[in-house]
Amino acid sequence: MARVTVEDCIDKVDNRFELVLLAAHRARMISSGSQISVDRDNDKNPVVSLREIAEQTVSPGDLKEELIHSLQKYVEVDEPEAEAVPMIGSDSAAAGSSEDEVDLTFNSMSEEELLKGLEGMVPPDKSDDL
Known part of the structure; x- marks a missing residue:
């Protein structure tokens, strides 16, 4: 066959x-045993x-997808998140009662409140360190 050039492609x-x-990727695929179509x-x-x-x-589009897939190190799979499971060994979770459960709440503080709190603090005495 006549010589193939970049202008043909x-x-x-x-x-x-x-x-x-794409051509290099396809050449590697052929080297690894892929069937040729010409x-x-x-x-x-x-x-x-x-x-x-x-x-x-x-198809150049298929080659591009295969090239991208071959270069990926980690493929993220969308999986549904697991439902909340009660802690193992918790008696209240096993019994199903919520009387002994500790209610955890987190307080949020603005930057101004934090600065006011820090201003009110007194530095420790140097004699306590010795």
Whole structure:
């Protein structure tokens, strides 16, 4: 087959740099055993991958998704959050009564209230440290 050039593929993938990344990824896929969709004609894997892109036998969008997936180290999976479970070993939680439960509340304080409280504090005596 005639020599494949970037100009043959640039109308399928707009960015030349992205084209190189996609073709290189496809060439690595071919090296790892992926089936090719064009005749090899004694061409090496990068040329075969460019020919596949030029002849539109592989989708550049699919290649891009596969490339992104191959580069991801951590894939976040949206899972539903677990419901609140009572603490293990808590007698009141096992009995189902709420009489012995401690009501935890947190007080919030504004910055002005904090500064007023700090101004009212007295520093400790130096004689206590010795």
